[in-house]
Amino acid sequence: MGIGLLLSSGIGDTIRVSLTGDPVEEVRVGYEILKSLNLRERGPTIISCPTCGRCEIDIISMTKKVERKTKNIPAPIKIAVMGCVVNGPGEARDADAGIAGGKGYGLLFCKGKIIGKVKERDLVDALLEAVHDLSPQSNL
Ligand code: SF4
Incomplete structure (x- = not known):
């Protein structure tokens, strides 16, 4: 500070x-x-939800994985990891790539558009793939 x-x-x-x-x-x-x-x-700027009663996915471990896997990307990229479909889509849409978790599934966003509905277990990998497509040198 x-x-x-x-x-x-x-x-x-x-x-x-x-x-x-x-x-x-x-x-x-x-x-x-x-x-x-x-x-x-x-490098990446990760916006993650602080979690609340609406969160239906394991946002903490998902965010940690995204953080770990993207930390060496040199290019600036905004990534959102959000826990619900109520307030998550706004942040996810605003990022270069983002996810908004739901019950068992989540939405994947890229450059402001929904590009898929993905099973929870595949959600982080789908997000990392989208990040890689945006920063091909990232070697995720
Ligand atoms: S994004 Fe959803 S789950 Fe996360 S804090 Fe906001 S309302 Fe709660």
Whole structure:
């Protein structure tokens, strides 16, 4: 937050993030800060639902898998992983690729359009395939 406040005030042009953990994560977090301030576009931005009583799929493990599988994509791409068909489609439609989970099935979106209704167990792979089609160098 401190780094973000300074950067958003136009102060500083080099950042160093310190974490207790793998230094590789420091680089990732640094980029996340720059992305959230619209100062740098790099890699995927994942929008995931915070879950609520409407969620009918295992959104937490699905989001973790999408995060893990897409973390090395260099090109900026917006990916939505949403848990229901009530509020999910809006975010999923707004992303480059997204899913909105339903009961046993989910909708797959690409560039604002529904491109399929997919079984829950195949939903993440279908999303990753769509992401790969949009960023062929991604090697997912
Ligand atoms: S997208 Fe659906 S499941 Fe997720 S928080 Fe919003 S309403 Fe709840």
